[in-house]
Amino acid sequence: MIAKLTGLLDDTGADWAVIDVAGVGYLVHCSAKTLAAIGVRGDTVALFTDLQVSENDLRLIGFASGAERDWFRLLTGVQGVGSKVALAILSALSTEELQRACGAGDAAMVARAQGVGPKLAGRIVNELKDKAGGLPTAPGAVSVAPPGSVSADAMSALQNLGFKPQVAATAVAAATSELGDHAALNDLVRVALKRAAG
Incomplete structure (x- = not known):
């Protein structure tokens, strides 16, 4: 594989995207977030991949992070979610947002993805809510906060x-979830510190 x-x-x-590896061009299907993260033509890129094999198709799927690939595999394990729907979800939501949505049972958030109706979103959230906490979101979680945002400053x-990036990202995500998206920096850092230290 x-x-x-x-x-x-x-x-x-x-x-x-087409990745040229020693003169061989690999066609790799990617989420919009991965495509935005890999750079411009001529850049050296590294993609985690998953090979999808069906009766009449071989499809290589690419991911900017191992966490995104893990979530893709979880999503495609849900009945009714193929690779296209999983990529649509990963295009609409970061791994951090997806983890939060599944953990909180927020089907409406998952339904924002193109091609995902309320019924399918509900099934995804119900099947993945117990698995959501066990998956890492880094490095996706670290890159979710736009530079200059309160979340980025808190991280x-x-x-x-002295906290590692993944610990900081997870703690800030938990604090943001608790306080809301418009929390002040001081409050966010205070709550995130408790989460990180605990």
Whole structure:
């Protein structure tokens, strides 16, 4: 099985990229978030991959992080979720947001993805809520907060205090979930510190 590709980004489309590995171009289907993260044509890229085999198709799926690949595998394990729907969900939601939605039973958040109706979103949330806490969201969780945002500043503060990026990201995500998206930096850091230390 092909687990990872490292090569030059040769071309991209709406939901795919071609990675040139030693002269061989691999067509890799990706989420919008992965495509945005891998750079521009000519850049050296490394993608985690999953090979989907069906009766009449071989499809290589690419991910910017191992966490995104783990979530893809979880999603495609849910009845009615194929690779296209899973990629649509991962295009609409970060791994952190997906983890939060499943953990909180928030089917409406999952239903924001193109092609995901309320019924399917409910099934996804119900089947994955017990598994949501066990999956890492990094490095996706670290890159979710836009630079200059309160969440990014809070993560930076925790890292400056010696916490690892994944611990800081998880703690800030939990604090944001508890306090809401418009929490003040001081409050966010205070609650995140309790979560990280606990």
